[in-house]
Amino acid sequence: MIQTIVFDVGETLTRDDRYWASWADWLDVPRHTLSALVGAVVTQGRDNAEALRILRPGMDVGAEYRAREAAGRGEHLDEADLYPDVRPTLGGLRGLGIRVIVAGNQTEKAGALLRALDLPADLVVTSAEWGVAKPDREFFRRVLKASGAAPHETVYVGDHPVNDVFPARAAGLRTAHIRRGPWGNWWGNDPDVVAAADWSIHSLTELTSIVNE
Structure with a gap:
C-alpha cells in the first residue's frame, strides 16, 4: 500500500516557461531560440544547462546565476x-x-x-x-x-x-x-x-x- x-x-x-524566458532575456537572445536549443539538448539526453553553453561557450552557469540575482533579475516563483x-x-x-x-x-x-x-x-x-x-x-x-x-x-x-x-x-x-x-x-x-x-x-x-x- x-x-x-x-x-x-x-x-x-x-x-519552466518563466525560468527559460528569464535566461533568454538575461542573455539577450530571442526566447524562442533558447527554447529550441533546450528542446535539442533534451532529444540528445544532455543536461538542460548545455543549451545555455551553446549560446555562450564556456559559460559558468553558477556565476551567471549569481550575477542575475545581484541584478535583481533572479529566480521567481x-x-x-x-x-x-x-x-x-x-x-x-x-x-x-x-x-x-x-x-x-x-x-x-x-x-x-x-x-x-x-x-x-x-x-x-x-x-x-x-x-x-x-x-x-x-x-x-x-x-x-x-x-x-x-x-x-x-x-x-x-x-x-x-x-x-x-x-x-x-x-x-x-x-x-x-x-x-x-x-x-x-x-x-x-x-x-x-x-x-x-x-x-x-x-x-x-x-x-x-x-x-
Missing part, C-alpha cells in the same frame, strides 16, 4: 507557475492520508519560494538544501528517510528519466513518469523509461486512482 508520494518540481509541479492540477492533487492525496513530499533539484532560494506558496505538502525541500542532487543515490536515501515508509510504499513522481525514474527505481522506490514538459513528452515512449516506470501519467490527478489500486 502506498504511504508516501514524493514530487519532483520542474515540469512536474511547476512550468508564484501561483502562476504551478500547473493547475497541483493544489487539488496534493490536497486530495493528503485527504486520503498520504504523506506528500516535494523534493527536487532546485536552489535554496527556490525552496524558500516554494514554501512561500504554502502548498498542501508535509515537506518541501531542495537538493541545494540537502547538499546532494539527483541522480545521486544519496538524494534518494534522503527521500526515503523523509518518506517514513518502506521503498515499495513510496512513489517518486517526475518527468526526467535520468534524474527521476531510473535512480528512484534503482533505490527501490516505485515510480510514476509524468508525460509533460520537454523531457516527459520526448522520452515518454522510450522502452527503457516505460520498463522502469510503474506508471505513466499525463496528469497528477491520476495519482488518486493509483493510491486506491
Whole structure:
C-alpha cells in the first residue's frame, strides 16, 4: 500500500516557461531560440544547462546565476507557475492520508519560494538544501528517510528519466513518469523509461486512482 508520494518540481509541479524566458532575456537572445536549443539538448539526453553553453561557450552557469540575482533579475516563483492540477492533487492525496513530499533539484532560494506558496505538502525541500542532487543515490536515501515508509510504499513522481525514474527505481522506490514538459513528452515512449516506470501519467490527478489500486 502506498504511504508516501514524493514530487519532483520542474515540469512536474511547476512550468519552466518563466525560468527559460528569464535566461533568454538575461542573455539577450530571442526566447524562442533558447527554447529550441533546450528542446535539442533534451532529444540528445544532455543536461538542460548545455543549451545555455551553446549560446555562450564556456559559460559558468553558477556565476551567471549569481550575477542575475545581484541584478535583481533572479529566480521567481508564484501561483502562476504551478500547473493547475497541483493544489487539488496534493490536497486530495493528503485527504486520503498520504504523506506528500516535494523534493527536487532546485536552489535554496527556490525552496524558500516554494514554501512561500504554502502548498498542501508535509515537506518541501531542495537538493541545494540537502547538499546532494539527483541522480545521486544519496538524494534518494534522503527521500526515503523523509518518506517514513518502506521503498515499495513510496512513489517518486517526475518527468526526467535520468534524474527521476531510473535512480528512484534503482533505490527501490516505485515510480510514476509524468508525460509533460520537454523531457516527459520526448522520452515518454522510450522502452527503457516505460520498463522502469510503474506508471505513466499525463496528469497528477491520476495519482488518486493509483493510491486506491
